[in-house]
Amino acid sequence: GESVGLHLPTLSVQEGDNSIINCAYSNSASDYFIWYKQESGKGPQFIIDIRSNMDKRQGQRVTVLLNKTVKHLSLQIAATQPGDSAVYFCAETIYNTDKLIFGTGTRLQVFP
């Protein structure tokens, strides 16, 4: 069946280092992927998205990489800051549907 999962439940990084959060998906029909960030006490917030016709997309300090061959998605955060501490979710969807499938989430902890 469809599933989206995250390899690491918790990731601890030092401030200033780069962070990499990984995600695996199983539905090869998925063609749109989103990364969300959820801070304590808040709802998920959109970070960056990528369509299946791309393998890389860059935002401000964030980069998403998509490897369709192995159905793998990653979020890279450059120069991680304390404000990046949160739970990060990947989500997948299929074109022309309004249903997002979310992974369990990875908690990113940034220490000084």
Added chain:
Amino acid sequence: ETGVTQTPRHLVMGMTNKKSLKCEQHLGHNAMYWYKQSAKKPLELMFVYSLEERVENNSVPSRFSPECPNSSHLFLHLHTLQPEDSALYLCASSQVFGGQIEQFFGPGTRLTVL
């Protein structure tokens, strides 16, 4: 108010109570969603309303009853809940049918059932 708002932010209720959660979106979207977020579980989609019609009901128990009176408002009516229903309930909205797929989330209602 901008974005997606939810009230109340926190709710404690007994198993025999009846309460309602409210969601309002100020983004002009045409679809709204209810999700349940429990510890260590993925976000669970509960209901989807697209163009004010319910298009998805993921086998949610009947003690949860959604209502979508217009494209900007969404309610979740609760009655005779169980302790295992304690969770964060998130509302989201999006623009479907050729618009953005991205869903915008509210801050959630933290529900505790005693």
